[in-house]
Amino acid sequence: xxILFATDGRPPxxxxxxxxxxxxxPTHVRVTVLSAEDPVAAPGRLLDEGVAEAERAxxxxxxxxxTLRMTGDPVVxxxxxxxxxxxxSLVLGAGNHSWLDRxxxxxxxxxxxxxxxxxxxxxxxxxDPSHQRLRVLVGADGSGSxxxxxxxxxSITAPDRVDVQVRSVVPTPELGFPVHPGAYVPAxxxxxxxAAEGVEAKRHLHEALDRCHAMGFSPHGSxxxxxxxxxxxxxxxxxxxxxxxxxxxxxxxxARMAMGSVSGHVARHAPATLVAHAPVHLADREIxxxxxxxxxxxYAVRWR
Numbered sequence: 001x002x003i004l005f006a007t008d009g010r011p012p013x014x015x016x017x018x019x020x021x022x023x024x025x026p027t028h029v030r031v032t033v034l035s036a037e038d039p040v041a042a043p044g045r046l047l048d049e050g051v052a053e054a055e056r057a058x059x060x061x062x063x064x065x066x067t068l069r070m071t072g073d074p075v076v077x078x079x080x081x082x083x084x085x086x087x088x089s090l091v092l093g094a095g096n097h098s099w100l101d102r103x104x105x106x107x108x109x110x111x112x113x114x115x116x117x118x119x120x121x122x123x124x125x126x127x128d129p130s131h132q133r134l135r136v137l138v139g140a141d142g143s144g145s146x147x148x149x150x151x152x153x154x155s156i157t158a159p160d161r162v163d164v165q166v167r168s169v170v171p172t173p174e175l176g177f178p179v180h181p182g183a184y185v186p187a188x189x190x191x192x193x194x195a196a197e198g199v200e201a202k203r204h205l206h207e208a209l210d211r212c213h214a215m216g217f218s219p220h221g222s223x224x225x226x227x228x229x230x231x232x233x234x235x236x237x238x239x240x241x242x243x244x245x246x247x248x249x250x251x252x253x254x255a256r257m258a259m260g261s262v263s264g265h266v267a268r269h270a271p272a273t274l275v276a277h278a279p280v281h282l283a284d285r286e287i288x289x290x291x292x293x294x295x296x297x298x299y300a301v302r303w304r
Contacts, residue, residue, distance in 0.1 A: 009050025012093025036077035140208030145247025
């Protein structure tokens with residue numbers, strides 16, 4: 001697999017680099033190291049140091065790579081490289097530096113989690129150095145995106161590099177407020193709903209375990225309950241997971257803002273997250289240089 005690794009030289013990018021070198025199977029992975037120098041905000045010295053560190057780490061890990069330097073908005077540069085190349089995934093550090101930046105502008109990592117047509121690995125912190133093998137938690141919900149996330153993991157790493165936990169969550173029923181003050185929800189209805197959700201969660205768990213076994217992994221499986229985002233994070237903390245693997249169901253912008261999403265919540269709080277959307281076939285499109293006046297709002301970046 002060809003992986004695009006974007007670095008700005010900051011600690012989250014270095015954490016993503018460490019995760020990548022420990023995760024990547026040198027016999028199946030090749031990396032493009034991308035540095036995008038933003039004339040407005042990016043400090044050139046940090047970029048140079050980040051590129052040098054990436055080249056050293058990949059060379060020491062025996063992973064093939066080549067370096068690509070660009071000038072311009074990092075989001076635009078990443079999107080252009082992904083559109084023009086044949087990369088199977090994107091790896092980068094979580095770039096939010098303040099709450100104001102997150103609210104007003106978003107970040108490169110946040111934008112790419114929602115916009116990239118390839119699976120994205122976002123890292124906040126480096127893997128635990130005491131772990132001889134990376135600890136990976138896979139969220140199983142029976143969706144095509146979750147299956148794509150598992151396939152991506154298998155195409156990047158080798159079974160002897162990771163210990164895999166598979167988690168399926170029985171979601172808490174979402175019950176609306178009663179219209180009439182005297183209305184209520186019968187307990188038997190809730191029990192039947194929970195029982196049906198439990199059957200589905202067990203089926204998703206067994207399917208994911210079978211998929212992992214077929215890929216050569218030796219996973220352990222478990223069931224959780226509650227809101228999947230919170231359950232995966234809590235279980236990940238309990239197992240000291242270095243990476244959480246989830247699928248993205250593709251909520252619209254309004255739904256993400258109003259309710260959030262499981263993948264977005266996990267990506268914001270986990271040490272590192274692999275997020276994949278359901279596979280899509282992109283129509284060929286002409287790539288042109290972006291308008292120099294492109295908006296600094298990450299969600300507004302588009303090819304002109």
